[in-house]
Amino acid sequence: MRTQVGIVGAGPAGLMLSHLLHLRGIESIILECRGRQYIEERVRAGVLEQGTVDLMIETGVGERLQREGLRHDGVWFSFGGRRHRINMAELTGGRAITVYAQHEVVKDLVQARLAAGGQIVFEVDDLSVHDLDSPLPKIRYRKDGVAHELVCDFIAGCDGFHGVSRSSVPAGVIAAYERVYPFAWLGILAEAAPTSEELVYTYHQRGFALFSMRSPGVTRLYLQCTPDEDLSAWPDDRVWEELCARMRTEDGWAPAAGPVIQKGVTGMRSFVIEPMQFGRLFLAGDAAHIVPPTGAKGLNLAISDVRVLARALEAFYQSGRHDLLDQYSTKCLRRVWKVQRFSWWMTSMLHLFPGDDGFDHRRQLAELDYITSSRAGMAALAENYAGLPLD
Numbered sequence: 506m507r508t509q510v511g512i513v514g515a516g517p518a519g520l521m522l523s524h525l526l527h528l529r530g531i532e533s534i535i536l537e538c539r540g541r542q543y544i545e546e547r548v549r550a551g552v553l554e555q556g557t558v559d560l561m562i563e564t565g566v567g568e569r570l571q572r573e574g575l576r577h578d579g580v581w582f583s584f585g586g587r588r589h590r591i592n593m594a595e596l597t598g599g600r601a602i603t604v605y606a607q608h609e610v611v612k613d614l615v616q617a618r619l620a621a622g623g624q625i626v627f628e629v630d631d632l633s634v635h636d637l638d639s640p641l642p643k644i645r646y647r648k649d650g651v652a653h654e655l656v657c658d659f660i661a662g663c664d665g666f667h668g669v670s671r672s673s674v675p676a677g678v679i680a681a682y683e684r685v686y687p688f689a690w691l692g693i694l695a696e697a698a699p700t701s702e703e704l705v706y707t708y709h710q711r712g713f714a715l716f717s718m719r720s721p722g723v724t725r726l727y728l729q730c731t732p733d734e735d736l737s738a739w740p741d742d743r744v745w746e747e748l749c750a751r752m753r754t755e756d757g758w759a760p761a762a763g764p765v766i767q768k769g770v771t772g773m774r775s776f777v778i779e780p781m782q783f784g785r786l787f788l789a790g791d792a793a794h795i796v797p798p799t800g801a802k803g804l805n806l807a808i809s810d811v812r813v814l815a816r817a818l819e820a821f822y823q824s825g826r827h828d829l830l831d832q833y834s835t836k837c838l839r840r841v842w843k844v845q846r847f848s849w850w851m852t853s854m855l856h857l858f859p860g861d862d863g864f865d866h867r868r869q870l871a872e873l874d875y876i877t878s879s880r881a882g883m884a885a886l887a888e889n890y891a892g893l894p895l896d
């Protein structure tokens with residue numbers, strides 16, 4: 506088999522890349538180890554930056570997003586028993602975030618690719634990448650027990666943090682920079698009407714908590730827990746009690762409880778590799794970097810990487826130019842590090858760290874006070890949260 510761009514992984518990065526390439530007349534095949542239903546139901550992120558929303562609409566995959574997505578012009582920070590609103594749209598000249606679940610983005614992209622005759626091969630096994638520094642790199646895999654080889658001009662490694670693409674780069678080529686945090690998030694989805702129209706990030710002596718939502722009838726909530734938290738120690742009643750203890754404000758605001766329909770623990774790490782390319786392999790999204798979820802940037806960063814890659818591949822196929830491909834990693838990393846900084850800063854400001862004392866607590870409260878009362882502080886938060894411009 507032969508294609509122009511072989512894409513490993515049908516997450517947001519791989520699917521959006523295939524879609525953008527198709528719009529530029531470039532052929533691609535996506536190879537995914539999971540089934541279609543699995544990737545379309547996998548519960549993950551839920552916040553889209555303005556640039557991600559604009560890209561989906563501009564490229565014809567934003568119809569359902571415009572209908573069902575919840576646009577938020579503001580975001581709340583809660584500490585000392587009080588909520589403080591930051592008016593993002595007013596501070597950024599109209600930029601906002603939109604709540605729309607990652608698996609809905611995945612569904613829309615899968616549907617668009619298949620409707621346009623795109624190829625996504627689901628449930629592949631034993632995938633490996635070869636000859637990365639040759640003009641014809643190859644992807645080998647098995648499907649229904651039969652071995653296949655896909656010969657490509659380029660390979661896009663969009664296979665997430667645990668994928669095989671990154672680890673196929675020869676030792677010594679890539680440097681990794683990493684922080685692992687001493688806590689995690691316990692997240693639930695509940696059938697309960699959201700009691701706030703916008704997200705609420707809460708700092709509390711018992712630990713961080715986050716109020717989010719998915720639809721007018723579904724609330725998404727998170728609370729800081731230990732990295733090895735045992736879910737069986739968290740029956741629904743205990744989760745609600747803890748969420749309310751952290752989130753309830755002096756004016757009586759709290760989330761409304763309802764049947765829990767999903768529960769899970771998400772680890773927290775910051776991770777970046779440099780460079781994000783080797784020969785004809787280009788890594789994008791979680792395959793190249795991970796951010797802690799505070800700030801909701803993982804999905805958005807994956808989308809901004811593949812936008813850069815699609816443009817570079819377009820320049821190559823249209824006029825034989827290599828320069829944009831050569832600059833892929835440098836261009837992406839400028840944004841990646843700014844987003845890393847923001848995600849690390851939000852995480853540090855809002856969580857309890859083991860060993861923190863009264864000094865740390867007061868410093869965190871002072872920072873929260875600053876970013877919710879100074880116009881410059883609020884503007885810096887709003888600009889990063891709604892998303893730095895894509896170019």
Ligand code: FAD
Pocket residue numbers: 513514515516517518519536537538539544548549550551607629632663664665666667668669771789790791792798800801802803804807
């Ligand atoms: P992925 O979505 O991971 O997609 C990679 C794809 O490659 C997957 O479909 C995988 O099955 C496939 N794959 C892997 N290995 C192979 C292989 N060997 N062969 C073929 N296919 C392969 N971000 C937030 O901003 N907020 C959140 O609340 C949040 N929660 C998260 C919860 C979890 C449990 C996880 C794992 C991530 C979360 N993230 C969150 C991060 C966000 O979801 C990711 O940044 C985003 O999914 C990145 O997209 P991607 O396409 O790069 O990678």
Ligand code: DHB
Pocket residue numbers: 549550551552704715717718725798799800801802
């Ligand atoms: C959600 C996740 C995040 O990581 C975040 O910062 C805000 C919202 C969510 O899943 O809704």
